Amino acid sequence: MTLDSPPRRSSSRRYVVMIVLVALLIGGWSVFWYVAAGKAQATLDGWRAREAKAGRTFACGAEDFGGFPFRFEFRCSDALAQVKSSRIPFEAKTKGVTLVSQVYDPTLLIGEYQGPLTLSAPGGPAELTANWQLFQSSLRGTPTRPERLSLSFERPAFDVLDAGTARPVLRAEHLELHGRLAEGMVTSKPVVEVALSTRGAFAPGVRAFSVQPVDAVVAMTLRGLNDFTPKPWSERFQEIAANGGKIDITDARLVKGETLAVGSGTLTVAATGRLQGELKLTVAGLEPFLKSIDAQNLVQAAPTMDKLANALDRFSPGLGQAAKQQLGANLSTGINMLGQQTTLEGRPAVALPLRVDAGRVYLGPIPIGETPPLF
Numbered sequence: 326m327t328l329d330s331p332p333r334r335s336s337s338r339r340y341v342v343m344i345v346l347v348a349l350l351i352g353g354w355s356v357f358w359y360v361a362a363g364k365a366q367a368t369l370d371g372w373r374a375r376e377a378k379a380g381r382t383f384a385c386g387a388e389d390f391g392g393f394p395f396r397f398e399f400r401c402s403d404a405l406a407q408v409k410s411s412r413i414p415f416e417a418k419t420k421g422v423t424l425v426s427q428v429y430d431p432t433l434l435i436g437e438y439q440g441p442l443t444l445s446a447p448g449g450p451a452e453l454t455a456n457w458q459l460f461q462s463s464l465r466g467t468p469t470r471p472e473r474l475s476l477s478f479e480r481p482a483f484d485v486l487d488a489g490t491a492r493p494v495l496r497a498e499h500l501e502l503h504g505r506l507a508e509g510m511v512t513s514k515p516v517v518e519v520a521l522s523t524r525g526a527f528a529p530g531v532r533a534f535s536v537q538p539v540d541a542v543v544a545m546t547l548r549g550l551n552d553f554t555p556k557p558w559s560e561r562f563q564e565i566a567a568n569g570g571k572i573d574i575t576d577a578r579l580v581k582g583e584t585l586a587v588g589s590g591t592l593t594v595a596a597t598g599r600l601q602g603e604l605k606l607t608v609a610g611l612e613p614f615l616k617s618i619d620a621q622n623l624v625q626a627a628p629t630m631d632k633l634a635n636a637l638d639r640f641s642p643g644l645g646q647a648a649k650q651q652l653g654a655n656l657s658t659g660i661n662m663l664g665q666q667t668t669l670e671g672r673p674a675v676a677l678p679l680r681v682d683a684g685r686v687y688l689g690p691i692p693i694g695e696t697p698p699l700f
Contacts, residue, residue, distance in 0.1 A: 358393055358428065365397050365431070366390055380410030381555055385422075392425065399424045407447055411556040412563075416447045436462035454491065457481045471511060476502040498525030498538075507546065512554070517547045537617060540580045546573040562699035566594040574604060581617070583610040585669060592681060598698035599684035606679045606688075609672040618693055664689060 373383050386403030400423050407416040421439035426432075438460045443451040458480040466472035478500040484491040501522045508516035525538040549570010550561060564570070572592040579586045590604030608614070664677030680687040686694045 354394060361428065361431075362390060362393075362397055365426075369399065379554075380408065382407040382409075395429075396425055396427050397431070406555070408555045409447065410554075412560050413557050414447050415444060415557060418443050432466060434464040436464070438462070450489070451486050453483065453485055453494075455481065455483045472506055474504045493529040495526065495528050497523050497527075499523065500526065506553075512552050515550050515553050517550065517553065518544070519547060520544045534581075537582050542576070542578045543574065544576040546575065548573070559700040562594050562598065566596055566598070566700075570594070572602075577604070582613055584614040585609045585672070585674075586614075587669065588679065590679075594699055595683065597683070598700040600681045600696050600699070601683065602681050604679040604681075605676070607667060607669050607674050607676045609669040609674040611675060615693075 376383060382405075384405045384407075385401035386405075388402070389400045390398070391400075392398030400421070402421045404419050404422045405416065406418075408414060419438055419440060419442040423437045425435045425437075438457075440456040440460065442455040444453040445451045457478050459478070460481070461477050463475040463477075464471055464473070478497070481495070481497055481500050482493070483495040485494050486492070499522075501520075503520040505518045506515055507518045508514075520543070522542045524540050526534070526541065527536070527538045528534040547561075547565065547570070549565035549568035551564050551568070565572070570593070572594075574589055574592065577586075577588050586606055586608045588604045588606035590602060592600050592602035592604075595601050664675035667674050667676050677689045678687075681696065684696045684698065685692060686696060
C-alpha cells in the first residue's frame with residue numbers, strides 16, 4: 326500500500342493542473358471574446374457615425390450584440406436605412422437584420438434578413454416592396470472595404486406600389502446575385518464583376534417572361550461607375566452614361582421551355598437612359614420563343630414594316646399588306662434564313678445578333694420589344 330501512494334498523489338496533481346489550465350483557458354477565451362466584441366461594436370459604431378456624416382443613416386428600433394463563445398452576432402429589429410446624399414434621396418425599411426461573423430474569420434460577414442423590405446422617398450409612402458421565404462447575404466472584406474458580396478433569395482417577390490396597389494414586377498423560385506470588385510476601389514472608379522442567376526423566374530409585366538418561367542445565368546462587368554456607395558441604380562446608370570462606361574456581358578445562358586439561348590456582347594447607356602449595343606446570340610428552339618412574345622403581331626405593327634409596306638403599295642396596291650402578312654406567317658423561317666445555321670448542345674440552332682437601338686430590341690432585323698429607360 327505504501328508503494329502505491331506516490332503515483333496516486335502524482336495523478337491527483339495532474340488532474341488539478343488540468344482543471345486549472347482549462348479554467349485559465351476558458352477565462353482567457355472569455356476575456357478575448359469580450360475585448361474583441363467590444364472592438365467589433367466600436368468599429369460598427371464608428372462606421373455608422375462616418376456614414377451619418379456622409380448623409381447615410383443606419384438605425385435600429387432595438388439592437389443586441391452576442392454570439393459568445395465562437396462568433397459575433399449583431400441583431401437589429403425594425404432596421405432603417407436613409408440615404409440623403411444621393412441625387413434622389415431614399416429610405417429602406419425591413420423588419421429585422423442579423424449579421425454574424427466567426428471569431429476565426431472576422432472578414433466574412435453573413436447576413437439574414439426578415440421581410441418585407443420597403444423602399445420609398447424619405448417619409449413618403451412605399452414605392453417598392455420585396456418579400457421572400459429566405460434572404461441571406463455574404464460579405465467578404467469589411468463594411469468600408471468590401472471585396473465580394475453575394476445575395477441569395479428563396480421565393481422572392483418584388484412589387485411596385487401605385488396609389489397603394491401592388492403591381493408584380495418579379496417572381497422566382499430562386500435568385501442569386503454575386504458582385505466582386507475587379508479593379509479600383511469602392512470609393513473611386515470601381516470596376517465591378519456581377520453574376521446573376523435565376524431559377525423559375527417570371528416577370529408579369531414583360532411579355533417574353535410573363536407566362537413561362539425562365540432559368541438564366543448572366544455574367545457581366547460594369548465600367549464607368551464613380552463609386553459604389555449606397556444610391557439608387559438609376560443614379561448608377563447615369564454615371565455609366567456620363568463617364569462613357571459600358572456593360573460587358575461576358576456570358577449569358579437562358580432556358581425558357583424549349584428555347585435555349587447563349588450569348589455575349591457589350592451594351593452602353595445613352596444620355597437618354599436607353600440601352601444601346603449588340604449581343605451575339607446562338608438560339609435553339611427559336612420558334613416557341615417567337616410565339617411566346619407574339620412576334621408576328623410585333624413585326625406587322627412595327628413602324629419600319631409600315632414604311633416598307635407603303636413603299637411596296639406604291640408599286641402595286643395591296644402588295645405591302647400581303648408582304649407583311651407573309652413575313653408574319655413565316656417569321657421563324659425568315660429569321661433562320663437570315664442567321665447562320667449551327668448547333669447548340671446537340672440541337673439545331675441559329676446564330677444571329679440581338680441588337681438594342683435606343684431601347685428597341687431587334688432579333689436580327691425583326692423588332693421584338695423595347696426596354697424601359699434606366700433613368
